[in-house]
Amino acid sequence: MAGSREFFYRRLHSLLGVIPIGIFLLQHLTVNHFATGGESSFNKAADFMANLPFRYVLEIVIIFLPILYHAIYGLYIAFTAKNNVSKFSFFRNWMFLLQRITGVITLIFIAWHVWETRLANAVYGTDVNFQMMHDILSSPFMFGFYLVGIISAIFHFSNGLWSFMVTWGITISPRSQVISTYVTMIIFLALSIVGVQTLFAFI
Amino acid sequence: MVETKTVKFIITRQDTPESAPYEEEFEVPYRPNMNVISALMEIRRNPVNRKGQATTPVTWDMNCLEEVCGACSMVINGKPRQACSALVDKLEQPIRLAPMKTFPVVRDLQIDRSRMFDSLKKVKAWIPIDGTYDLGPGPRMPETKRQWAYELSKCMTCGVCLEACPNVNSKSNFMGPAVFNQVRLFNAHPTGAMNKAERLNAFMEDGGLTGCGNSQNCVQSCPKGIPITTSIAAVNRDATLQSFKNFFGSDRD
Ligand code: SF4
Ligand code: FES
Numbered sequence: 534m535a536g537s538r539e540f541f542y543r544r545l546h547s548l549l550g551v552i553p554i555g556i557f558l559l560q561h562l563t564v565n566h567f568a569t570g571g572e573s574s575f576n577k578a579a580d581f582m583a584n585l586p587f588r589y590v591l592e593i594v595i596i597f598l599p600i601l602y603h604a605i606y607g608l609y610i611a612f613t614a615k616n617n618v619s620k621f622s623f624f625r626n627w628m629f630l631l632q633r634i635t636g637v638i639t640l641i642f643i644a645w646h647v648w649e650t651r652l653a654n655a656v657y658g659t660d661v662n663f664q665m666m667h668d669i670l671s672s673p674f675m676f677g678f679y680l681v682g683i684i685s686a687i688f689h690f691s692n693g694l695w696s697f698m699v700t701w702g703i704t705i706s707p708r709s710q711v712i713s714t715y716v717t718m719i720i721f722l723a724l725s726i727v728g729v730q731t732l733f734a735f736i
Numbered sequence: 737m738v739e740t741k742t743v744k745f746i747i748t749r750q751d752t753p754e755s756a757p758y759e760e761e762f763e764v765p766y767r768p769n770m771n772v773i774s775a776l777m778e779i780r781r782n783p784v785n786r787k788g789q790a791t792t793p794v795t796w797d798m799n800c801l802e803e804v805c806g807a808c809s810m811v812i813n814g815k816p817r818q819a820c821s822a823l824v825d826k827l828e829q830p831i832r833l834a835p836m837k838t839f840p841v842v843r844d845l846q847i848d849r850s851r852m853f854d855s856l857k858k859v860k861a862w863i864p865i866d867g868t869y870d871l872g873p874g875p876r877m878p879e880t881k882r883q884w885a886y887e888l889s890k891c892m893t894c895g896v897c898l899e900a901c902p903n904v905n906s907k908s909n910f911m912g913p914a915v916f917n918q919v920r921l922f923n924a925h926p927t928g929a930m931n932k933a934e935r936l937n938a939f940m941e942d943g944g945l946t947g948c949g950n951s952q953n954c955v956q957s958c959p960k961g962i963p964i965t966t967s968i969a970a971v972n973r974d975a976t977l978q979s980f981k982n983f984f985g986s987d988r989d
Contacts, residue, residue, distance in 0.1 A: 537937070540979070543946035614949060615905040620814055621953045629902065629951035696950045702973020705966060 546606045547700045549599040550693050557596055558690050562727050568734035572663040575734075579662060604640045611636055632692050635685040642682025666735045676732065683728040691721035741766035743775055744786070744830035747794055749844045757841075761786040761830070762794075772812060772819040772833065773798055776845075796845040803959060806894030809836055810845045816899040818959055819845075836899040852893050855911035859939045861918035863928040875926035888921040888967065890960040897954035897964060903947050910947025913954035915939065916967040923974065936971075936978040945975055 567578035585591060611633040618626050649669065653659050670676050695717040698704040704713050742763045750757040763786045764778040773796075780793040799805040801820045808819040811834040813827055824831070839847040856862075865871060877885070891914055898904045898912035919939050922928035939945050948968055955965040 537941045537944075539942040540940045540944070540946050540975070544976075544979070610949065613905075613908045614902045615907070616902050617900075617953070621900055621951075621957070623951075623953060623956045625950065625952035625956075626902070629949055699950050699965075699969045700948075700972055702969050702971075702976050705969040705973060707963065707966060710965070710969070 542606060543610075544700070546603055546610070547697055549603050550690075551697050553595045554599050554603055555690050555694070558686065559724075562687075562724060562731070565731045566727055566734075568663065568666070568731050575663045575666075583661070600643065604643075607636050608640070628692055628695075632689060632696070635689040635692075638681065638685040639689050642678070642685065645678075646682065663735070670732065670735045676736070679732055680729070683732065684725055687724045687728055688721055691717045691724065694720065743770065743824055745775065745779075746830050746832045747844070748832075748834035749794065750835070750841050751792075751843065753840060753842060760791065760794075766824075768825075770824040772810075772822040772824065772827075772831070773801065773808060775824060775831075776819070776833075794845065795843040797847070804892055806849075806892030809847075809894045809896055809899075810834065811836055811899070816896040816957065818894065818896075821959070836895055838899045838904055839895060847895070849893065849895050852895060852898070852912065852914060855915050856893075856918055858911070858941075859915055859919050859944070860931060860935050861915075861922055863922060863925060864931065865927065877926050881924060884963075885921055885924045887962060888917045888924075891917050891962055892960065894959065896957050896959060900953040900957040902951050902953065903949045908947060909943035911943050913948070913964045913968065916945065916948075916971045917962055917964060919971050920967040923971075932974070933978060933981070936975055937982070939971070940975050940978065945971055948972075 564578050564582055565575070568575040614629075614633060616630050616633070618630050650661055650665070654661050659665070670679060695704075695710075695713050698713055699710065704710050743766050745762040745764070747760055747762060748757050749760050762779050764775050767774070776794055776796055783791050783793040785791045796808065796810065796819065798808040798820060800807070803818045803821040806818070809816060810819050811832075812819065812822050813832050816836050819833075833845060835841045835845050835847050839849055839851065842848050865874075893914060895912075895914075897914050901910075901913055903910045904912045919935050923932045923935055945968075950965075950968075952965050955963065958964055
């Protein structure tokens, strides 16, 4: 079988977006939501995560490498499309465009976010806790940046679930694809509430 | 005095495959029930542009004149569709005609759709039954299946779905939405199913089914109303199973 690498790369990209990246996103949003219970509640949860056994292995294998692959291959996918919503302004075509835009925004956001809240800790030993997030988010600019970044990531995940189900051949009938549109948009709204609540809890 | 009614056209023209495109305006006398092709024929009969200058007749492609061959596809008022079924009465004027740029332009509105036929050859979109002796009658097909398979067989390789697809462009090698229907159609046929794995494996190669990004413009644009996105997901499922079979192994079929 000559040249079926593309199939493997693309399916891997699709799979990684949900497992483990999507699962990680859910976990990350949940743990951070402890912030709504106050400073000590958040710090306790963050400490628990930071002291998980095999932390580096988990971080590298479950988070870092999958995101890196998904991001690089995703950029390639995004830039091989020639978007045409002005001519074909159908709902799914807009979602197709938004999926690519939010992907790029999420990548920029994650790069900054990982540096600020993880790598800086590894390099300079800065403390990662409630106070740190409070300091970051007190700047209105950074608050806006986090708001856009988090909502983009959640949209990219939710709408990505929809296309994941088409890509793997789970939702075939038009009806199942319509219903999964509703379901994934409800997921988007619900997770957005969780994310935004958390953001406000820090300030 | 009765003013004669006319129809105005703005046509994107191109003299050779390599030369630069340009626009030329035409005004042809109106007749009831005109379609874009009959207007083009009028221009061919009297190749004079709107400024009154003699020009070369506009070139286009056509065959069936009843929206079943797909040859006359072009971009009409921004929308890719068949010129033979585009009624002048239903179009806003001036009517803008342009070639479907997803394909190489041969001349004016005439394009070369070879890439679509090449794709069909690649995925073996046929049923091999030729041989040296009579194979006898094939297996029967359930009526319900025949009904949906018939819908897929309506594809006329017109290229509209490729023109509408954001992932079919010069940066990608994606074969385009139409191929999904053909793979599904021939795999659904009881005799064709004997070569299902072969077809799927060919379509799983580079430029094949993974090029789809689910913009679903194709299903919205297909003039034959073919459920292309259903075919896409169905073929995706078959490909998923096929890839497991290829890797983990199973009896070859
Ligand atoms: S699937 Fe529809 S739009 Fe695409 S080539 Fe066939 S008939 Fe044309
Ligand atoms: S001439 Fe055959 S589709 Fe128009």
